[in-house]
Amino acid sequence: MVERRRTMPGVNCFECQLRYRNEWSVLTDEEVELLGRARKCRNYRAGESIFSMGEPSHGIYCIASGTAAIRKIDAAGNPVLLHLAYAGDTLGYRGLLLGESRCSSAEALGPSKVCFIDKPTVQALLAKNPALGLQFVRRVASDLNDAHAKLVQNATLSNRTKFVHLLLVLMNRHGRTATDGSHVMELPLSRRDLASMIGARHETLSRIIGRLEEDGVARFSGRTVFVTRPSSLLHEIKPPLLD
């Protein structure tokens, strides 16, 4: 039974297996102890907001289980989904580094368990363990790489191609491969959110999906996606042969 608990993130930092795969991996036992005492864990229902753009940031969040959507809203009020966060991911670290207010919103996409660590604790840990700071730098730099890659994609690709790229990324995380090589995935997002990720209207995405089905690239049923021939998906994004 003790063995069972070691695989349950969100109950106890010491036994949280996730911490070996995220920024906290560099902490000593003593520091994990401190983290565990300060941490406050909470369950979120599907669709519930974890934090919202513009509000003051009093700490950071660490996802124990579930999936979270990171959104921004532009001046005209259009919501844009920037990023998906999964178990082990740390959210809201920018409030600690820059201004006081959150620069994006986070929402639980399904039932989730998320831990909160207040600012003083994080700062104490950063002061105690310089390696933790380095971990966060790497994390931000990596996020910046992702953002730049998306900017390049947006600048050059069609909506259809961007959507295929998105499908491949989501497939990595949410897909299962059957024995015959076909793939199945349960989308964690609404069409609206999918559309906002590629900078298109939901009507446009609907038509893109229709065309992908016509072309036999994938089949969509609600939030379930079937890709019978993965090669056809890859063929979509193949660049036109460099010289």
Next chain:
Amino acid sequence: MVERRRTMPGVNCFECQLRYRNEWSVLTDEEVELLGRARKCRNYRAGESIFSMGEPSHGIYCIASGTAAIRKIDAAGNPVLLHLAYAGDTLGYRGLLLGESRCSSAEALGPSKVCFIDKPTVQALLAKNPALGLQFVRRVASDLNDAHAKLVQNATLSNRTKFVHLLLVLMNRHGRTATDGSHVMELPLSRRDLASMIGARHETLSRIIGRLEEDGVARFSGRTVFVTRPSSLLHEIKPPLLD
């Protein structure tokens, strides 16, 4: 004459006024001494490459004077201009934090003076002075904010609106305001580069510029831009009144 030299960046770190406005501002005199000995300064001609995407990164660059373009090239070979860097800006810090290879290219847009600081020196400074690391974290986080803001823009705005936004940003840095309130600016970029910044073809940008002139929003002559009524530019990007 000594007073004159204090305003000449690139000659000597101690007397470089720029360091009060960038990451190096937290260094002690002793550390600036170390930085100054290790630093290698070089002049670049217009169009010359400072570093290129994919090559190994052996250190970071600090712009003493001039303007640099940060580019990426997508899988199909299309160059995309991500960012402009100015005197005081530090380039290529990601090679120090993440992988070994440069994830973007940097090119001098005009005659420029750029200092190079090798990796061992930067690491020694980071080890000596923890505040320097924090400075870099802030810098990366700020760059990430910019990138996310651009992603949101790309997702929701038309090419015309994106271009007007770009003009306003460039005006801040390169523009001068006349006594009658009109603005003049010398663009540091070709039309092709401007187009790649908003994710459009250069032919499309050409037409957008034509339409802006028709509408009396701005006048373009080569790389010179005249904005007689700044309010008309701002009116372009005004969101449709929130309720």
Next chain:
DNA sequence: CAAGAAAATTGATGATCGTCAAATCGCCCG
């Protein structure tokens, strides 16, 4: 289970944009 609300699809239409091609402009270098 039923009613209502939200999400998703579909159609029609006009605007925007990319592509190809040709012509013109501007700049650099011999």
Next chain:
DNA sequence: CGGGCGATTTGACGATCATCAATTTTCTTG
């Protein structure tokens, strides 16, 4: 100064996309 090359502009056309509106489907909630 003239040639040449790249940058820019312009035109024509088709493809893609946004918008508005109507409908259907799905989800939520009492």
